[in-house]
Amino acid sequence: MKLKRQLLVASLFMLALPWAGCQYVKETESALRAGQLQALEATGQAVVALLAQQDWQLDTPTYQHESTVLESDADPVKKQTEHPSLFAPERPWRIIMDGYPDEWQSMPVRRLQHDDFAANLRLFTRKDRLYMLLEVEDRQRLYFDPTRGTANNGDHLVIRNGHGRDYLLAASAPGEMIARYQQGNRTRYQREIAGYWLDTSNGYNIELSMPLSLVSGRLGLYLVNASPLASEQQHLSHYEFSAQSLPPRLITTDNRLTQALELFTHAGLEMRVVDNQGWQRATAGEIDLSGYQASGSAPSHGALRALYRAILQRPPMPPKNESSLFGQWQTSDLSQAQDGDLTKGWYQQSSQQDRSLLSVALPIPSPKGVTAGVLVLEQSSESYLSLTDRAFGRLFLASSLALLIGASGLFGYASWLSWRIRKLNQATQQVFDSNGQFNGDSKTRAFQISRANDEIGDLSRSYGELLERVQQYTDYLQTLSRKLSHELRTPLAVVHSSLDNLTLQADERATKSTDESDRQMYQLRAKEGANRLSHLLTAMSEASRLEESISHGDAEMEKLDLAIMFTELTAAYNDIYQNHKINLQTDNPPLVALISPELIVQMMDKIVDNAVGFAPIESEILITLQRTEKSILICVENKGPLLPKKMQHQLFDNMVSMRDKKAADDSTHLGLGLHIVRLIVEHHQGKANAENLSDNSGVRFTISLPH
Structure with a gap:
């Protein structure tokens, strides 16, 4: 049987083991998914029970007019009359009030547009302060002139809080800004509002911070693009701004609610609470499990994890389409949960396409008997995969042992073939030295020819025939110069003796005829030719003598x-x-x-x-x-x-x-x-x-x- 068929027949016996192992691992993975789904749902039910029992008032009640965090949007009448709310997420970093947008690049941008007058708005909160950046596009900047009678001349910003008070910020030149407000007939300064004006190539930036206590749960912005002619002023606001209008609500996260969620979070689990309009009120945990290792488990090798994930690949899952650019989530499972139904499902994780995401959304009831909000729990498949790495490692070792027993015959057979090939290679290399010459004499140059009836045996016999022919030709070339030297010296000796006799006879006769002169010329040429032949023979044998001298150590x-x-x-x-x-x-x-x-x-x-x-x-x-x-x-x-x-x-x-x-x-x-x-x-x-x-x-x- 040929070598190809031998390897093919031997490898067929190994196909059953990987197939059986993959089927077992997939069944195990299905059970783990079902267990993870039940565990996540149970965690969500426990969190919802805790949230439903407590009245989540804000730390400072004056921040909002509504009674609770979650019920602020529960009134359907407010949904129709309220202006679109503003969302300010909580961020841990501090910023320098200099007007530059470098520290704001990761924050979402709201676009405010009015003809040629436009601005980009960014917001976030840190502890008890609100931070704001306005990037205004204005072709012609006009600074505030304190010598003019009107208090609001020049380009300026008006901020309206939940109590209806307007704070005016204007700048006479680039730099720090101080907020002013009217109290009766007097103008007062609000120094708790820190602002900075920075000129840019296409307008100016206004960066400011203010206490959340001054915001009072609502925030209205009103930009005035002044002109030398008062009638040509342009106004820009994110809602219908009038003396009687109530500004939109400012949505912020609640720290106490976040701390309550953190009691239930663990690695790989993310929870967030949203109200009935989808506004995110609290978040805790993180889905990303980069570098995570379950407690008490030994670190698993990266190749083992990659193999595990490859075996557990399932048909493509639908991606989870979420929109939370400004803190307001809009998904189909949220809509069902707001109607009082629990929703759950597996989705494709958007950040890493090779991982799946388990999402559970549960309605949060209020004491009034209506849905106050929704609790969303999301967990990556990486969480339970990391927890089961040790179990899979043991399973992998057991399977490897079974595979090793089944593969020992094939491995031994392959090792035997490898040994035969290496032996043939070594035998071929030992025939020649580094200069390409045969090692040893003619008796020690024998190449062992294999008698096996397969491809390696045929190759060994072909090598033997080839080396035998090369050896014969090499021996012929090496002895050629010696043979020529031996064969040519005898006739050369005869030529030398004959020419010497002719020269001697010519001297005795001492004739001066033309024929005699020609004879002497021919004799000299013959002698020169004989000397040249002798020189050729000497040169041919010189290299051989030198090589023999070197080999004998002379x-x-x-x-x-x-x-x-x-x-x-x-x-x-x-x-x-x-x-x-x-x-x-x-x-x-x-x-x-x-x-x-x-x-x-x-x-x-x-x-x-x-x-x-x-x-x-x-x-x-x-x-x-x-x-x-x-x-x-x-x-x-x-x-x-x-x-x-x-x-x-x-x-x-x-x-x-x-x-x-x-x-x-x-x-x-x-x-x-x-x-x-x-x-x-x-x-x-x-x-x-x-x-x-x-x-x-x-x-x-x-x-x-x-x-």
Whole structure:
């Protein structure tokens, strides 16, 4: 059976375990959801019972005219006659009264518009004070002029409270503002109202704070956009402002009611109380459970939680569409609860799409027998998921144990296959050394071939055949030079002896005829050819002798100062190559390294001879010695033709040459010189590299030797 079919058959047995585990987890999750729904409903019933028994008066009764917090909107007549209320949520932070809106960015904005005159209004409360920001858009600002007879000239703001008193705020220049009000025929100042005027690019900002006791539960705003002509003044208000009109109510949260809700809240549960018009009167708790961990439970791993959530995925739930931009909630479950019906359901959590939200809305009865408000409880699925992490962890461990027992056979089989593949890989790597040569002699190069009747066995047999062919060809190439040397020396000896005899006979006859002169010329050419053949044979066997010498450890290593050694070599090279200028540059001595002097000299002979062969006559050949942290660099630079890109990595290979004709000294090059350089450098555990100069004027050879 093929390997693919074996793995397929073995993996089919594992499909039943995950399916059974998922079904069990889903059934458990359904039971948890039902339990959470009952627990949340029971909590809501307990809170409603507490709220129905107490009369929730405000801390300061003068804040509102109505008797209780929740019954303020219970009268259906007021719903028809009242102007839209203003909502000021409770916020914990303090602000600086400077007119800048930076601290107000998170607050909802009410837009007031009248032709070209408009303003943005923001409100919030902190403890017993009301804070307000008005961003007015006014093309032409007109400040208050105290020298004029009228008290309300210039752009100004009028604030009306629940007692019908009007507070006027105007500014003679940007800066602090003081509120004024009329008491009889006298103008008085209300210094408890702190205001600040700030000019902007398109108008001005008014930032102020005032005690809630001055508001008295109602708040009316009246902006006057003054003009040099009194008849052209524009008025802007958020309701119908007249001398007899009652301003809209200011809705704020009740701290005592909030404290009562906090007695029932816990992590992941949010509760809020709204009146019959949907105004939020109190809130406690938070749905977000980032970083929450149930008390007494061990922290669960993030991957385990992610797996749990993925298993418990259900069909998409409807999103809970809520609108509370200005503190007034409008939902279908609120409407049903206001009619006296309990509503509950699961929704998609808007902040995190992968979580569900459980919402319960319960009506709050009043002593008068009507619905005074609605209690809304919301809890994320994350709450009970966090509480059951430990239980799921135990279930996961038990399932993992069962899965481990079932998967042990497949794991063992996969391990056996992996071991066979690694063994084949190691056997292949051991055949060659780092230079791509075969390790050992012909008797120790055997590659163990597998007899298995599968894909790995076929691959092993194919490798064995391929390695056998490569080994035969490599042995042939390695013995080629020796065979040629042995086969060519005998005829060369015959040629040498014959030419010597011809020369001797020619000297004895001492003829001066033209034919005799031609014979001598031919004899000299034949002898030169024989010498050239002998030189070729010597060059071919030189690399083999050097490699054998290195492998047998004949080269002795010693520590020498390369600066002194290369100074002597440079002087010798200048005597030998008089048509070139060979210069030496070194770092500060000593430049000591463990080397074989004979091999290093031989290496430099090959590199310098190569540089002279390509450098123009009278050009400079520069030899430099540099010390780095781990090595000593030997660089030889010469002007001349550049290296082709394809040859830069093959230049040090055997029998590779860029010369296409004989050099000036009529010598023949086989491309063995740089190969000998590589052998010497590798014997010293160094590296050799050849590259073109950055200005493309020549070539640089770099040898790196460890010190």
